Amino acid sequence: MAEEIRRTTLSLPTVVPAVAIRDVVMFPGMSLPLSVDREKSIAAVELALNTPEKYILAVSQKNAEIEEPKESDIYHFGVIAQITQNLKMPDGSMKIFLQGLARARVTKLEMNDVAGSWFATVEYIEEEEDDSPVVQALMRKVLDEFDHYARVSHRIAVEGVSFLRQINDPSKLADTVASNMLVKASQRQEILEAVHIKDRLEKILKLITSEVEILGLEEKIHSKVRAQIEKNQKEYYLNEQMKAIQKELSQKDDFQKELDSLRAKVKKNGLPPHAKEAAEKEIERLSKMAPFSPEATVSRTYLDWLVNMPWNKTTEDVLDLKEAKRILDEDHFGLEKPKERILEYLAVSKLTNSLRGPVLCFAGAPGVGKTSLAKSIARAIGRKFVRMSLGGVRDESEIRGHRRTYIGSMPGRIIQGISKAKSSNPVFLLDEIDKMGSDWRGDPAAALLELLDPEQNKEFTDHFLDVPFDVSKVMFITTANSLANIPSTLRDRLEIIDFDGYTEYEKHDIVDKYLLPKQMKMHGLKEGQLEVTYDAVSLLMRDYVREAGVRNLEREIGSLCRKASKMIVDGAKKVTVTKENLHEFLGVPKYSNFATEENGVGIATGLAWTSVGGETLSIEATKLPGKGQLILTGMLGNVMKESVRAALTYARSRGYGEGIDFDKTDFHVHFPEGAVPKDGPSAGSVITTALTSLLTGLPVKKHLAMTGEVTITGRILPVGGIKEKFLAAYREGVKTILYPHTNEKDVSEVPERVRKEMTLIPVKHMDEVLPLALEGWKEFEAKLQKKAHAKKRGAQKHKKAAQTVKKAAAKKSARPAKKTAKKASKSRSARQTASARRKGARRK
The missing domain is CATH 3.40.50.300 (P-loop containing nucleotide triphosphate hydrolases)
Incomplete structure (x- = not known):
């Protein structure tokens, strides 16, 4: 809370969170269920719940329609209450149960921005006991008038009045009667603010008497209105009732016909026993319902579905x-x-x-x-x-x-x-x-x-x-x-x-036999009015549609037919679409064959599988001064990120990139089309090739693509989607494909014509991939081996020289050791001789 609660001698707080209530005034001893949905009120309730006693001040609004009341909109006289029950609703609101304790006058009411709720500084009214005859007379009069009020209003249980007669405390009696009266909130507030018990009872008595008089006048007015109903108006009401009764009788007849129709359908449609039993039981239930009740509507819908299901209706199979x-x-x-x-x-x-x-x-x-x-x-x-x-x-x-x-x-x-x-x-x-x-x-x-x-x-x-x-x-x-x-x-x-996706040759046949005739018919073209050459269809598939299926291809054929229809209407007799004028019909090409021309140093082409077919995947790598970081761009998934790290580890472990300070060089690997997510375990070999090309300065061969995952030791692992990947490479004009050796069994699914026009090379290790993928690899490898041999010979010479120095040092240290050993030998011989002499002397 914003400040620590201070307490009086009555053990009630002087500073408490406050909640503004609408359309009701609370009294001490009164139990009030309350729905709290305003943010300030919810905050006040939550603050009160965080205290041990759960005290809160309940004050009424002057105008119940104000959604966000200010200080001037709230009465400065309320009741300190205790939250006895609370429930958090799914929509964020709360249901609470308040128990009124004592009257409280608000001396200061302010909004706490930190807590987000009203806080009130209050003082409590010490009520003086008054057992005077006047107060006792007022109590009896209030009870009698309230009994009369309960009987006239028909809104309050008369049995509750007998409970009030058992209350001896005038203050408690006054508050209980006031809380049960159905009067305006402002009138209740006046009673709440009446501190002296005599004044309070007088106000209640005056208010009850006034309400009884008003209720009596209302009853007289109502009786007069009923007595003034004219005879023709009575006849009108009776006629309307007669019409309603006749309509009800007619509906009963229709309803019975409906039930009979349902029973006939149950017998006719041949329902199985369990369904027939359920239908008859539901019809019996429906017969006891009102025809237009909601339950009857649900029952009708259920019976319609149940009866009309094709339980025993089948079609005969033609297995030719x-x-x-x-x-x-x-x-x-x-x-x-x-x-x-x-x-x-x-x-x-x-x-x-x-x-x-x-x-x-x-x-x-x-x-x-x-x-x-x-x-x-x-x-x-x-x-x-x-x-x-x-x-x-x-x-x-x-x-x-x-x-x-x-x-x-x-x-x-x-x-x-x-x-x-x-x-x-x-x-x-x-x-x-x-x-x-x-x-x-x-x-x-x-x-x-x-x-x-x-x-x-x-x-x-x-x-x-x-x-x-x-x-x-x-x-x-x-x-x-x-x-x-x-x-x-x-x-x-x-x-x-x-x-699997269609090959280019299959798509040609599909266009000739299915798509072009279908679209010509849809666009009102007759046979011979439109001709699309073979080369034009080939260019269409390469520059405008790249997919495994033929859906977009059919759309482009439809576009050609629309253009042709317009030209026919303008007076042309025949429209011919060729390779040369295709762009005039379809506009600027949507795709370009980058995979066959852009391979170079640090740039390689891979193959990927997607849910819409195979795709070529370009990979670019470069290096720049930095702190040894690996930068990855292109919206990559976790699998591809790990493939890049494994590829760089393999390249460094093989000694590629001699002369490069890896601690001061950053490597950036980029996958173009960065808005397209990319992931999957099939790009390891092409990433390793691109990084090796970057480290060695050797360009990647053109018209070449590859697929396969790589371990950090260079082994090529199998991948999926071989057919789709090969078809994508063929579409891009790739001449050579390197693929995992373990995927040779999958190559048979690739169309024979594609296999014949491309060079397909299975590989097991990166040692086989790099000579096939990088130009000048043999010379580089020979140079690398030569340096390795020279380094090995230098290491052998260094080792031999070290061994020579070690032998010389050993000889030099061996000389004083021999002298020492000789002296030690002489000393042992002398000791042995002296010992033998002593033993001989003892025997004698």
């Missing part, structure tokens, strides 16, 4: 592999591996007469045909198709449904999709499964565990339906861009089918 293959090839070009897996799935289903099996997960970059392939599967086997996007879903009830606890509750989107399909065995696509979230409303990924488990989903229970529904007949297919964002427990239930 040739026809399925024809449809898949008709809708999609390429994607041989996913198509083959789908045909295998259908073949097994045909032999087992069941489409139950693992849940397929199509994983790949955007625009490679994951969603459209799921549609083609539904068309190939003759099933209904349902799609549910999981991107951004954070609420578990989106999967399991809302409980029937409020109006507007609905089933989950799984049950909604099946109901919309009107079939219990549709192809259900759960799109973007890797983009779900979770918060305080639950984890949707955990809710999918039961749904996607073939051993559990026979009795999938939606919270709204509250009865099991068999979803084992549903063919669930999921899609994802990145598997890393799928929880491991959910991923365990999925069979992953990778959708």
Whole structure:
């Protein structure tokens, strides 16, 4: 608190935090529940709670509508109270319970800026006891009038008056009566400020008498108004009541028809026993409800969903592999591996007469045909198709449904999709499964565990339906861009089918067979009015769109069609787009082939995998005078930062950078496109190459890129996304790629045409990478070895000279040692001779 609480002889504080209350006046002995939501009041309550007795001054506002009262807006007469109970609400407000103790006159009221609340300096009024006959007469009169007041007002329990008759203390009686009267706050305040008990009782008696008179007048006025109601007005009311009764009777008939219709649907739709029992029970409950009550609305909604679910409705599967293959090839070009897996799935289903099996997960970059392939599967086997996007879903009830606890509750989107399909065995696509979230409303990924488990989903229970529904007949297919964002427990239930990006040659065929005819039709162009040459499409893919899929490619084709449509309308008969005039249609190129031309000293090109396909990654390194710091820029993650440190450690351990004072040199490694986050364990080899190039001054060869993680001893570790990385390098015009030796098995997934046009070199160690990546490495290595040999010979000469000096010193020190040993030998012989003589003498 701002200052220490000082206390009087009554053990009550003279300086206390104050809280302004509205629409009520507190009295001593009165218990008052209070809701506190203003910041100043909350601060005052918290200060009071931090004291042992929890005292606080309760003073009333003069005007209850003022939100931030000043000192002039508050009465300077209140009650010192004790906080007996308190509760902190989620919105920051507080609920407290005050117990009034004593009257207090405020001598000073000021705002403490540090505490953020009102502080009041108070003095207490010592009430004199008065048992005079006048006071006793006033007490009886007050009790009688208050009894009359309670009976007339109908707002106060009459039984409470008998409790008041047991109070002998006139002050306590006056305060209790005043606190129970329903009068204005200003009138209560006058009673509170009446210090002498006689004056207080007189004021209360006067106020009660006035209120009784007013209540009597109100009753007379009300009686007169009722007596003045005219006959025609009575008839109007009676007619309106008659209409309401007739309408209610008609509604009852309609309601009964509705119940009969629901019972007929239960029998007709062939619900399983458990669902039929639940429906009949709910219809019985609905029949006892008011037709337009909120509960009846919830019950109707529930019965509509329950009765209209396709419990036994299915579509017949068409398991013709040739026809399925024809449809898949008709809708999609390429994607041989996913198509083959789908045909295998259908073949097994045909032999087992069941489409139950693992849940397929199509994983790949955007625009490679994951969603459209799921549609083609539904068309190939003759099933209904349902799609549910999981991107951004954070609420578990989106999967399991809302409980029937409020109006507007609905089933989950799984049950909604099946109901919309009107079939219990549709192809259900759960799109973007890797983009779900979770918060305080639950984890949707955990809710999918039961749904996607073939051993559990026979009795999938939606919270709204509250009865099991068999979803084992549903063919669930999921899609994802990145598997890393799928929880491991959910991923365990999925069979992953990778959708690799299209090669440039495949995109040419897709443009010719699918995209260009589709866009020409959409833009009103007839066959022959627009021609896009092969070279123009190649330049389009290199300068304007770089993606694994074809979504952006289709947008650019659409842009060409729009330009052509305008030219046709202006009078042109045919529009031809060539390599030379493509820029006139699409504007300035969006991309440039930096990877093939900019390699040099400290600059190298790596390969990276992203959720939208492969990318080339340029890395630049430079050195400058400093304090031996390593500066990293380019929005790198922790893994790539550690790769840079490991690469520098390896380069220094091999002796590269001779003549460089590492303690006085800073190294700056930069990854361009700094606004794009970068992380992953596949850039170690290219970072090591760039730093080695910087330390040795040897330029990195052009038209070369690499991938692979590196240890501090130089070993090359395997990486993922080989196909996507190689396709990105091919798109950039890279001629040579260095990749980890352990990834040779993955190279077979790269299209044969790409492999033939590029030089792919597997490597195991940085000792193999540097000669292939740096120009002039052999000469540098020979020079380095020559220096190492010279250093070794110098060390051997130094060692030999040291050994010679050591031998000479040993010989010199050996001479006096021999003399000393000779003397010691003579001394031992003399002692032995004397001892022998003494022994012979003793024998004699």
